[in-house]
Amino acid sequence: MIKKIKLFTLLVAIPMLITTAFVQTSLNIKIKGSDTVLPLSQKEAEVFMKANGGSKITVIGGGSGVGLSALIDGSTDIAMASRKIKMGEKMKLQDAGKSVKEVTIAYDALAVVVNPQNKVSQLTREQLEGIFTGKTTNWKDLGGDDMKIIVYSRESSSGTYDFFKEHILNNKNYSTTVLSMAATGAIIQSVSQTKGAIGYVGLAYLDKNVKALKVSTDKGKTFVAPSMVTAKDRTYPVIRPLFYYYLTTVEKNVKPFVDYILSPEGQKMVEQVGYVPL
């Protein structure tokens, strides 16, 4: 009888031991958050999983806020964010006794786009501020034709909106008449079919249906056109970081994947997806 039990435990224990050993060498990571970072994380996770058989990485979108609140309540390992963590979220983490680590995994350059029929091809930061805060309302004041400026922006909760407000609008609020679009694709579509339109999109989304403007942040001394080259050498000024946030307690688990993204191979993929490598 005792022998039988021993045999039985052995039979159960051996596979269990094997599985635990197996789990330790492979990763099981959940990533959640910003829809901007989503395509990049998906691509990196795909390639990483192929190279490291047995690893399981789940990538879910939903928005930066969703990712960070999932991090706070512990339902994700990594939160993707296209904006910096907010003070309120930081305090919630602190209250829960958790400390968080921030990693910049890539950059995203923002291009200011207009309709291809528009004569204007360059603007200074000050002029952009005037347009987006509603002080400048006609293209003729900027050297273009006499037509109304139609301003397209992203939704107020998107990280892109915040970034543009901080760096181009000098922290002033957008005008109330600004049209907000839910997705970058919608901005491209609308700008391409509206003559007086202006909007901003990520570099990866640029196509021939819209015209990207040269931008100057030094009061009109130098104008730089957005492209992968100017973004990589940082001469193009409108560029923002994309973040991963994870708890210091799970660092061991997520580190190999984060390191992979930061490696030359991972950064090459950043460029393939259309973002700017570190």
Added chain:
Amino acid sequence: MNTRIKKFTTKLIEGLLFLCGTISSLVVLLIICFLFKEGIGLFQTQPIEEGYIVAVNKNNIVNTLSPAQFKEIFDQNISNWSQLGGNNDSIILFRVDDISNYYTDEELGANFENIPQKISELVEKTSGMIAFFPEKYFDKNFTGKKIEIDKTTLHAFLSNKEWFPTAQPVAQLGVLPLILGTLWVSLGAILIALPLGLATAIYMAEIANKKVRRFLKPVIELLAGIPSVVYGFFGLIVIVPMIQQVFNLPVGETGLAGSIILGIMALPTIITISEDAIRNTPRAMKEASLALGASKWQTIHRVIIPYSASGITAAAILGIGRAIGETMAVLMVTGNAAVIPHSILEPMRTIPATIAAELGEAPQGGMHYKALFALGCILFIITLVINLIVEIVSNRRKKLTKI
């Protein structure tokens, strides 16, 4: 024995039905409770970003500021305290990132441990300064004066005209443009869908021959199965440029585009339900009318429509419900500018579109999150009121027809 089993099964089925009914009512109640609990929380919070405070110099005589005044100050449209009833002193803005303009890194300490003290010093030194900084940098010996921000009141929430939930330092939570936008778009949708839908239903039930009807009915029902994103995309690519050209507008993303799309989306509901109602008119009634010498149109107009009025109103309610609550398609075509609309040819922002676009990125449990839930409550109340009105109207009509 047999009867006993029968009795038992009846009891069992009755019990099961009761249970199902209770569970579904409970779920609905729970969701409503959750919605209102989160939404009402908004009125207990200050509309400032969580964990931040605003302070001024101790000699400043201004004690409270309204959210609108905050926005004007931080947008640099108000630049002197005298405009706010204070001393004649120009306003100097201070955000915590600006501290490096005043102090070197060494002065702030290696771990920025001196920031609280330095902010306190700076606010004391600069008489016109208004400082916006995290509460954790609030020094114990802070000499300045904390500015009190009024809690959001229901009245302000409903009547303010600006919607900037992420504005810093103080959010602008005015839902009037959103409510008006929702009502305009839905009203437009129902004005388009109801006559069209009703006409189609009458045609299908009374005029069309069997073959046409057999073809038309599944096609219309198919419309209901198309995902709303597809409608939205169709609207953005086809209807928006069309409206822009037809009305010669600078921008095609307007309330009208939303109304048209929603009208199309509400059509299958309205057609299917009102057609069923019309077909339920007893044959005897129709034949009696025709036998009295009434023409086909007179029969439809005088007998069939009054008889099926309650079914048609039900169709209208469900159609309106679909229009008011629809999210994705509207989000894509109405332009979403939160301005008070003056005509249907202007960009508008609806409540469902606002919730859908913003909830994902709003920090959970924060003021913005609660404001979006409060919007959900408003939407719920609007739908409830419309349903009640329709109910009352149809009841009255029933009474009238009986007399």
